[in-house]
Amino acid sequence: MRTRTAVALAGVLALLVVLPVAVIVGLGIAGGAQGGSVSAVSATGQGLRLIPAGGPPGSEITVFGRGWNPRQRVQLSLELAAEQPDPQADLAIGLGEIVTSRSGEFEAVVALPAMAIRPEQERAFIGAGYADGGGRVVAGFLIEPPANQLDVAVTAVEGTGAGADVLVSDAFGRELARGQADSDGVASFTGLPPGPVEVRAMALDHRPLSATAQLGLEGLVTVRMRLGEPDPSRLVIPDPDNPRRFVLSSIEIDRRSGLVADRQLVSDPDDRRRRPVAFVYQIPRAGFEQPALAAINVASRQISNYFYFNSGFVLYLGTDGSREYVFAHDNAFRRRRVLFVYDPAANQLVHEIELDSRDLSPLLDPGGSHVYVLNWWSRTLQVFDTADEMSVRTIEGLPEYISATTLDPATGTLWMSSALNDSLTPLDLASGAIGDPVQFAADLITLTFDPSRNRIYGVNYKYPSVAMIDLDSGRVRFADIQSPAMWIWPDAEGQLLFAATDFGKGLQVLDKDTLETVQSHHFVPDRDPVAGDG
Numbered sequence: 001m002r003t004r005t006a007v008a009l010a011g012v013l014a015l016l017v018v019l020p021v022a023v024i025v026g027l028g029i030a031g032g033a034q035g036g037s038v039s040a041v042s043a044t045g046q047g048l049r050l051i052p053a054g055g056p057p058g059s060e061i062t063v064f065g066r067g068w069n070p071r072q073r074v075q076l077s078l079e080l081a082a083e084q085p086d087p088q089a090d091l092a093i094g095l096g097e098i099v100t101s102r103s104g105e106f107e108a109v110v111a112l113p114a115m116a117i118r119p120e121q122e123r124a125f126i127g128a129g130y131a132d133g134g135g136r137v138v139a140g141f142l143i144e145p146p147a148n149q150l151d152v153a154v155t156a157v158e159g160t161g162a163g164a165d166v167l168v169s170d171a172f173g174r175e176l177a178r179g180q181a182d183s184d185g186v187a188s189f190t191g192l193p194p195g196p197v198e199v200r201a202m203a204l205d206h207r208p209l210s211a212t213a214q215l216g217l218e219g220l221v222t223v224r225m226r227l228g229e230p231d232p233s234r235l236v237i238p239d240p241d242n243p244r245r246f247v248l249s250s251i252e253i254d255r256r257s258g259l260v261a262d263r264q265l266v267s268d269p270d271d272r273r274r275r276p277v278a279f280v281y282q283i284p285r286a287g288f289e290q291p292a293l294a295a296i297n298v299a300s301r302q303i304s305n306y307f308y309f310n311s312g313f314v315l316y317l318g319t320d321g322s323r324e325y326v327f328a329h330d331n332a333f334r335r336r337r338v339l340f341v342y343d344p345a346a347n348q349l350v351h352e353i354e355l356d357s358r359d360l361s362p363l364l365d366p367g368g369s370h371v372y373v374l375n376w377w378s379r380t381l382q383v384f385d386t387a388d389e390m391s392v393r394t395i396e397g398l399p400e401y402i403s404a405t406t407l408d409p410a411t412g413t414l415w416m417s418s419a420l421n422d423s424l425t426p427l428d429l430a431s432g433a434i435g436d437p438v439q440f441a442a443d444l445i446t447l448t449f450d451p452s453r454n455r456i457y458g459v460n461y462k463y464p465s466v467a468m469i470d471l472d473s474g475r476v477r478f479a480d481i482q483s484p485a486m487w488i489w490p491d492a493e494g495q496l497l498f499a500a501t502d503f504g505k506g507l508q509v510l511d512k513d514t515l516e517t518v519q520s521h522h523f524v525p526d527r528d529p530v531a532g533d534g
Helices: 292-301
Strands: 004-006 017-020 029-034 037-042 047-051 060-066 073-079 091-099 106-111 123-130 137-143 147-156 165-170 175-180 186-190 195-202 209-215 218-227 234-238 249-254 260-265 279-282 313-319 324-329 337-343 348-355 370-375 380-385 391-395 402-408 413-418 423-428 446-450 455-460 465-470 476-480 487-490 496-500 507-511 517-521
Touching: 047 123, 047 137, 060 123, 073 106, 091 106, 147 165, 147 195, 147 209, 175 186, 195 218, 209 218, 234 487, 234 496, 292 313, 292 324, 292 337, 370 402, 370 413, 413 446, 446 487, 455 487
Parallel strands: 004 106, 147 218, 279 313, 402 446
Antiparallel strands: 017 091, 029 037, 037 047, 037 137, 047 060, 060 106, 073 091, 073 123, 123 137, 147 186, 165 175, 165 195, 195 209, 234 249, 249 260, 313 324, 324 337, 337 348, 370 380, 380 391, 402 413, 413 423, 446 455, 455 465, 465 476, 487 496, 496 507, 507 517
8 A cells, every 4th residue: 555645835935844864875876767757766775756757847746655664754855956966965955754655655746846946957856765864865857947938018208118127036036037128128038937026127217117927837927117207317436347457447327227327448458568457446426537547547556466366456535625645555575555645736646655564444534634544453543634744643542453444524433343343433533532332243344434324334255245334223234245345335425335346246236225236247357367567
């Protein structure tokens, strides 16, 4: 007598339970597929057979077992390995449990959960093993794309939505497909996993639109979206691909959609006699224009920049109205960290201040009256007076192991993030008084202050995430981001927040309030890096 059980799964990942899979060393598995079924037998004789041998996500699969010990509990699991699962695997997605018959057989019907399957996945594995360990065997199930189609029809006030970017994500926010609307404003997608999806349509000068749809195993689903009135607004930000391109460049972002509107080359990409430029972490809001451009170029030429994969960087601090302030850090054996003061009227450097290797990147207040340099080792802050030929005073007794700083110009407060205890501490620059710390849990490598929200944002490079500290409410919020970021930059006049790494690893555009990703950009270098310092 065989035991037959129907395991009711709705194909929703949230209903699944994670169960341990027994570990059998040197198990050895043999199997083959024939007649619409696939079978596998372990080295100890436990057999498993699946009918059918393949199908789309959401398919029902009949699982037969033979050669098992009588009256034993057997756990069924789903394993999403690209190749044959590792017998040493200790976790799998549980599909249920069944008791074998007196003859050591069982039969069960399970559903292949659609939301557990990625669009690019070609095979899944159904596994079985004794609940108390042993007897593990797996059989492969061929995943066939569903015979469904999703059409996204985009229209706009000015006509069709031709060229609009369309993104399709699952209920967990994972990207399933991406495309562009054709000349009729339609983007078509086929073979998507069945289940709920979110559709986003994005076009320059328009706010992104979103809608939801329910896809089945087959059939056509049409989503119609209409873009509103165009509202152009652009922002110039640093180009993460500067060091790879060996030219100075910036990108123009559309504030409404988060899309890249244009990329501006400032230096000649064919002039190989030039020294490769360092990565520019911050630029004037108007872009690379004189006299800031001259100051950036002069500073970039003063530092060694031998290896493209470990480029030096330039941080444009700002201006006091008559002089430009730039910080540069090279990548030579004897690394230099230099604060440059450039006089555009005289076209010369008037100050070249060598900083300590343990000094953090300087900050210039918006009025251009002072430059602040914090040394995390000596726990001191040097305050340079720009009106008095960079005379300096020192504030001592700062918190230990400061890893990042940012400036609130309205209150004259320097905020300091400590890598020792994950605290954020305020320093009153006028009196030198240290305030009470704000506690949070994050190892932030860079901070930025957003005056439009009275918030501080920071990024954690080791664990890709962004932190938001609201100074009015004291609320701290964290969100994961798609890839590690080394710098973060808010749009003071808009809704967007930018996080990026250098060397073209990409730019992530976030929403200031929700910290959700609006856009992700990856820039392909225009040319291969050239060895040497140019």
